[in-house]
Amino acid sequence: MTDRAVVVVRAGALTTVQDEGRPGHAHLGVPRSGALDRPAAALVNRLVGNPPEAAVLETTLNGCALRPRCAVTVAVGGAPCPVTVDGRPAPWGAPVRVPAGALLDVGTALCGVRAYVALSGGVAVEPVLGSRSTDLLSGLGPPPLAHGAVLPLGGVGGPHARVDAVPQPAPPRELVLRMTAGPRADWFTPGALRTLTTRAYRVSSASNRIGLRTEGPALERAVRGELPSEGMVLGAVQVPPDGRPVVFLADHPTTGGYPVVGVVRQEDLAGAAQAVPGTPVRFVASGRGPWR
Amino acid sequence: MTGSATRPDVRVLPMGERALLVELADGAAAEALHAELLRRRAAGDLVVREIVPAARTVLLDGLDDPGRLAARLPSWDVPPLPPRTEDVLELPVRYDGPDLADVADAWGVPVREVPRIHAAAEFRVAFCGFAPGFGYLTGLQRLPDVPRRATPRTTVPAGSVALAGPYTGVYPRPSPGGWQLIGTTDAVLWDHTREPAALLSPGVRVRFVPEAR
Numbered sequence: 219m220t221d222r223a224v225v226v227v228r229a230g231a232l233t234t235v236q237d238e239g240r241p242g243h244a245h246l247g248v249p250r251s252g253a254l255d256r257p258a259a260a261l262v263n264r265l266v267g268n269p270p271e272a273a274v275l276e277t278t279l280n281g282c283a284l285r286p287r288c289a290v291t292v293a294v295g296g297a298p299c300p301v302t303v304d305g306r307p308a309p310w311g312a313p314v315r316v317p318a319g320a321l322l323d324v325g326t327a328l329c330g331v332r333a334y335v336a337l338s339g340g341v342a343v344e345p346v347l348g349s350r351s352t353d354l355l356s357g358l359g360p361p362p363l364a365h366g367a368v369l370p371l372g373g374v375g376g377p378h379a380r381v382d383a384v385p386q387p388a389p390p391r392e393l394v395l396r397m398t399a400g401p402r403a404d405w406f407t408p409g410a411l412r413t414l415t416t417r418a419y420r421v422s423s424a425s426n427r428i429g430l431r432t433e434g435p436a437l438e439r440a441v442r443g444e445l446p447s448e449g450m451v452l453g454a455v456q457v458p459p460d461g462r463p464v465v466f467l468a469d470h471p472t473t474g475g476y477p478v479v480g481v482v483r484q485e486d487l488a489g490a491a492q493a494v495p496g497t498p499v500r501f502v503a504s505g506r507g508p509w510r
Numbered sequence: 511m512t513g514s515a516t517r518p519d520v521r522v523l524p525m526g527e528r529a530l531l532v533e534l535a536d537g538a539a540a541e542a543l544h545a546e547l548l549r550r551r552a553a554g555d556l557v558v559r560e561i562v563p564a565a566r567t568v569l570l571d572g573l574d575d576p577g578r579l580a581a582r583l584p585s586w587d588v589p590p591l592p593p594r595t596e597d598v599l600e601l602p603v604r605y606d607g608p609d610l611a612d613v614a615d616a617w618g619v620p621v622r623e624v625p626r627i628h629a630a631a632e633f634r635v636a637f638c639g640f641a642p643g644f645g646y647l648t649g650l651q652r653l654p655d656v657p658r659r660a661t662p663r664t665t666v667p668a669g670s671v672a673l674a675g676p677y678t679g680v681y682p683r684p685s686p687g688g689w690q691l692i693g694t695t696d697a698v699l700w701d702h703t704r705e706p707a708a709l710l711s712p713g714v715r716v717r718f719v720p721e722a723r
Binding site: 241242243244245246247248346347356357358398399400401402446447448449450451452453454471472473478481482483484505 | 523524525526527528529531533559560561562563564565566567568569571572637638639640641642643644646683702707708711712
């Protein structure tokens with residue numbers, strides 16, 4: 219049988235299909251979406267010989283289990299976690315051959331939040347606006363994985379990588395987010411900007427694919443009143459009325475009406491994807507701006 | 511350099527390392543700049559991933575050299591919005607919304623006047639947001655802004671024609687919402703299998719046409 223598909227045996231807390239997202243449609247209100255930990259998704263694709271744009275699975279905290287209907291090469295990366303094939307331990311962060319009908323189990327993350335599972339050929343659900351990503355804000359793309367769902371796989375591309383293991387960054391014990399100021403830094407008091415870059419924040423359990431929410435001292439506004447809706451970018455640090463900064467992640471809304479005090483560098487967002495609730499967050503001023 | 515003056519009513523604000531937020535005096539200026547940016551992109555003079563107009567800003571995201579554009583953009587000569595250059599999209603509507611009386615109060619007119627005023631206006635999609643295919647339509651002239659509902663509804667049906675502030679919008683799919691509902695359309699605002707997926711995109715002109723009862 220050459221049925222290139224996998225059956226979802228255990229969906230996990232929240233497992234979604236993700237690729238490089240659907241940028242270029244923000245003017246229609248379509249979020250970019252895509253894998254939150256981009257380097258991890260790219261790495262597991264490379265390990266199984268997929269092109270970088272192939273769709274992978276993004277799990278949340280407790281992994282997932284899959285039964286492929288055909289032999290596949292898989293690789294698990296991102297958050298470190300136990301990997302088993304039919305109950306036998308298999309390597310994390312390296313290509314693993316899973317026979318047809320065997321059970322691949324991606325276990326609970328030992329640290330970090332999101333594991334990435336690449337399958338040779340990539341998850342081949344129908345793309346929407348050029349992407350297979352699940353967008354939890356707008357509902358575009360495939361629904362999150364559910365028990366019993368069948369995911370089609372694409373044709374096998376290149377050979378898998380000839381490596382035993384590759385180094386991957388550990389999930390952060392402290393999340394350091396370097397950011398540039400603006401565009402609405404002047405909507406906050408000088409004291410608030412000092413607070414943001416000197417005081418301790420923590421990752422809130424209300425964080426999701428839309429934004430990394432934080433707990434910590436509220437930022438005081440210098441400008442009262444409402445900001446008319448304006449375009450938003452990945453990494454924007456938006457400050458809602460409660461004063462606690464929210465860092466926009468892949469499923470962020472394309473426009474918003476709360477002032478953006480700064481923008482986190484894209485390289486630091488992979489760490490944000492892996493920071494468990496309670497992780498200390500330090501916002502660090504970078505570049506020019508009203509910080510100094 | 512031709513010594514062209516930079517315009518004091520244009521503020522170019524950096525937004526991260528790859529984006530600029532251009533702030534203008536009002537919505538009309540934002541719509542005019544948006545049209546100019548689309549022209550320049552179509553002509554190959556501007557390479558940018560996203561051009562996102564909003565209430566009085568235009569976001570440019572995915573720029574290779576934002577500093578260079580930030581230095582030049584304020585001295586651009588941006589023509590005002592051209593008069594109608596395309597057909598007006600007609601959306602059939604039944605003015606049967608539950609909030610007609612609240613809108614009439616806000617406008618200070620009898621309830622029966624609300625559909626007449628709304629159907630007489632020509633709208634333009636100023637920008638999109640909130641949900642795929644949700645457009646913020648301007649075009650109601652010299653009327654007071656309509657306040658949002660004090661308590662948002664948990665579910666607003668797809669196709670609801672609604673007002674808030676100076677804007678008209680149509681809900682593309684069922685969702686929570688705080689806008690005042692004045693009517694219903696059977697038009698499909700968003701269909702990702704259609705090309706284009708969004709019926710309403712920035713710049714599109716729209717008229718609401720009452721259905722015969």
